[in-house]
Amino acid sequence: EERARLAGGTGPGRTSDGHAVDLMLNIGSAADLAGVDLTDVAGVGLFRTEFLFLDRHDAPDLEEQVDAYAEAFRLFERGTIVVRTLDAGADKPLPFLGLREEPNPALGVRGLRVAREQPEILDTQLEAIALAALETAADVWVMAPMVSTQPEAADFAARVRDHGLPTAGVMIEVPAAALRAGRFLDTVDFLSIGTNDLSQYTLAADRQSGGLADLLDPWQPALLELIGVCAAAGKTAGKSVGICGEAAADPFLAPVLAGLGITKLSMSPRGLPAVRASLAGHTLAECERLAALALDAGDAAEARAAVLAETNG
Ligand code: PEP
Ligand code: MG
Numbered sequence: 001e002e003r004a005r006l007a008g009g010t011g012p013g014r015t016s017d018g019h020a021v022d023l024m025l026n027i028g029s030a031a032d033l034a035g036v037d038l039t040d041v042a043g044v045g046l047f048r049t050e051f052l053f054l055d056r057h058d059a060p061d062l063e064e065q066v067d068a069y070a071e072a073f074r075l076f077e078r079g080t081i082v083v084r085t086l087d088a089g090a091d092k093p094l095p096f097l098g099l100r101e102e103p104n105p106a107l108g109v110r111g112l113r114v115a116r117e118q119p120e121i122l123d124t125q126l127e128a129i130a131l132a133a134l135e136t137a138a139d140v141w142v143m144a145p146m147v148s149t150q151p152e153a154a155d156f157a158a159r160v161r162d163h164g165l166p167t168a169g170v171m172i173e174v175p176a177a178a179l180r181a182g183r184f185l186d187t188v189d190f191l192s193i194g195t196n197d198l199s200q201y202t203l204a205a206d207r208q209s210g211g212l213a214d215l216l217d218p219w220q221p222a223l224l225e226l227i228g229v230c231a232a233a234g235k236t237a238g239k240s241v242g243i244c245g246e247a248a249a250d251p252f253l254a255p256v257l258a259g260l261g262i263t264k265l266s267m268s269p270r271g272l273p274a275v276r277a278s279l280a281g282h283t284l285a286e287c288e289r290l291a292a293l294a295l296d297a298g299d300a301a302e303a304r305a306a307v308l309a310e311t312n313g
Contacts, residue, residue, distance in 0.1 A: 015283055046192065053094050255287040
């Protein structure tokens with residue numbers, strides 16, 4: 001049993017005293033699920049759709065999109081699949097969109113903002129997701145990337161529901177959105193925190209600049225504090241708040257995130273066993289204590305050191 005625990009064990013994600021933390025997968029296409037053991041996986045927490053749009057001169061048409069989404073949905077008809085609408089721009093340039101050059105693309109027209117100028121791309125994509133959802137038994141949730149304000153979130157949710165898709169959410173990638181998570185939850189069904197971008201925008205450190213890794217580190221207490229704000233808002237609203245950035249795959253950070261109140265962690269398949277094992281090694285009260293230690297630290301290195309000292313001792 002000890003060996004199974006160290007290897008990642010089995011069973012759904014939970015603390016040693018049985019508090020559930022859903023473990024989910026990040027994928028970019030159906031191919032990413034090939035050969036992956038889906039036992040005890042609660043679903044797909046982030047289906048990135050950029051893959052379908054890469055290296056092309058025009059957008060994939062409705063039929064091509066329906067086929068690609070249905071292929072992924074069919075592989076996971078048990079559990080939830082969270083589809084993210086196109087996240088173009090900045091670190092994910094997509095030439096066919098013809099976005100104009102900007103001095104600061106990460107602060108420019110990217111993610112949901114593209115729909116301000118080209119709403120038909122989002123509409124076609126939502127239509128394709130809706131048609132694919134009808135073809136399969138998967139529980140399909142839809143979310144938008146790079147949302148900054150509550151009306152943006154509300155407008156997006158309305159469009160999703162107009163297409164007959166019942167569950168609409170947004171990613172929390174911008175500090176302004178994290179701070180207003182409670183209000184966002186007045187009109188959306190769930191939130192998913194993209195810690196890669198949320199750390200970039202919170203610490204003002206370009207995620208593509210290798211030299212600023214210490215600032216981009218998801219252990220930064222400021223980032224953890226914003227995650228805590230979102231989790232608390234989710235608890236008050238009785239709605240799901242998960243994490244789908246790289247931070248979710250750090251086994252030492254997972255108990256901290258659970259302690260902050262996060263109830264869904266979505267990651268690439270290889271990260272999952274260690275995260276499962278780590279959660280199973282702590283009670284929820286211990287997770288909450290580790291979260292308090294991390295929040296008390298001065299920076300990411302101090303937060304990690306404080307939590308590791310406690311975990312090993
Ligand atoms: C994130 O920003 O954390 C995220 C999950 O999205 P991406 O890495 O695709 O920007
Ligand atoms: Mg992102």
